[in-house]
Amino acid sequence: MDVQLEKLKFDSNxxxxxxxxxxxxxxxxxxxxxxxxxxxxxxxxxxxHFYSRSRGKQWLKGESSGHVQHVKSIRTDxxxxxxxxxxxxxxxxxHDGYYSCFYREHQPQGEWxxxxxxxxxxxxxxxxx
Amino acid sequence: MDVQLEKLKFDSNxxxxxxxxxxxxxxxxxxxxxxxxxxxxxxxxxxxHFYSRSRGKQWLKGESSGHVQHVKSIRTDxxxxxxxxxxxxxxxxxHDGYYSCFYREHQPQGEWxxxxxxxxxxxxxxxxx
Numbered sequence: 001m002d003v004q005l006e007k008l009k010f011d012s013n014x015x016x017x018x019x020x021x022x023x024x025x026x027x028x029x030x031x032x033x034x035x036x037x038x039x040x041x042x043x044x045x046x047x048x049h050f051y052s053r054s055r056g057k058q059w060l061k062g063e064s065s066g067h068v069q070h071v072k073s074i075r076t077d078x079x080x081x082x083x084x085x086x087x088x089x090x091x092x093x094x095h096d097g098y099y100s101c102f103y104r105e106h107q108p109q110g111e112w113x114x115x116x117x118x119x120x121x122x123x124x125x126x127x128x129x
Numbered sequence: 130m131d132v133q134l135e136k137l138k139f140d141s142n143x144x145x146x147x148x149x150x151x152x153x154x155x156x157x158x159x160x161x162x163x164x165x166x167x168x169x170x171x172x173x174x175x176x177x178h179f180y181s182r183s184r185g186k187q188w189l190k191g192e193s194s195g196h197v198q199h200v201k202s203i204r205t206d207x208x209x210x211x212x213x214x215x216x217x218x219x220x221x222x223x224h225d226g227y228y229s230c231f232y233r234e235h236q237p238q239g240e241w242x243x244x245x246x247x248x249x250x251x252x253x254x255x256x257x258x
Contacts, residue, residue, distance in 0.1 A: 004241050019148055019157055026155035028148055031211045043235075076241065077230035078223050082160045084231040094207050101206035102213040106172075112133050112205065
């Protein structure tokens with residue numbers, strides 16, 4: 001039993017937000033939700049697992065694309081209700097083909113501007129899937 | 130009216146998670162929640178504002194400590210349901226005195242280890258408050 005995990009505060013749905021950061025570039029790659037099982041699996045396997053609220057099930061990041069995230073550290077914040085997971089990203093984090101999911105930036109006027117770098121073509125990676 | 134903000138997906142409580150990252154060091158400093166009003170105020174003033182779920186009201190980050198965050202960019206992710214705010218941090222982000230709120234790291238065995246750097250003594254900064 002991992003007593004450290006007993007201190008974490010999962011919300012009323014049993015979930016905790018997990019921010020994923022690239023260890024090398026220090027880019028924030030994505031945020032997703034973990035339940036206790038996804039966190040256990042992440043620690044066990046060294047690859048990030050999350051809980052999909054829309055699909056109602058656990059998933060391994062990269063299960064269809066191969067773009068897994070190798071976990072290098074797991075931190076928590078002062079309230080113990082958010083996780084920060086530092087990873088080595090294989091491929092890219094975003095299913096839209098960008099390295100980071102945060103690829104759009106707010107502008108003083110106008111529209112969200114694409115500022116992220118595109119790494120792959122989603123049509124190629126997810127074909128047939 | 131800022132049409133960009135119409136595209137954001139606030140949750141059923143009218144909230145969106147906002148990850149705050151230090152622009153210079155690229156450390157992830159904290160995560161807190163914004164409602165639409167807190168986001169509008171953040172954009173207007175150039176200082177981060179959040180919505181406190183426990184206190185049921187908006188707050189300016191640094192209102193008691195003076196440790197405000199000057200906003201340099203606001204990004205959103207592929208699903209438009211999370212924000213990434215890059216800031217210049219005055220003082221430190223964490224009310225426990227650490228530069229980042231994510232100052233504890235999970236260990237293979239044992240207990241959460243303090244890995245963050247302490248910047249101030251909370252007893253001094255919040256005295257009388």
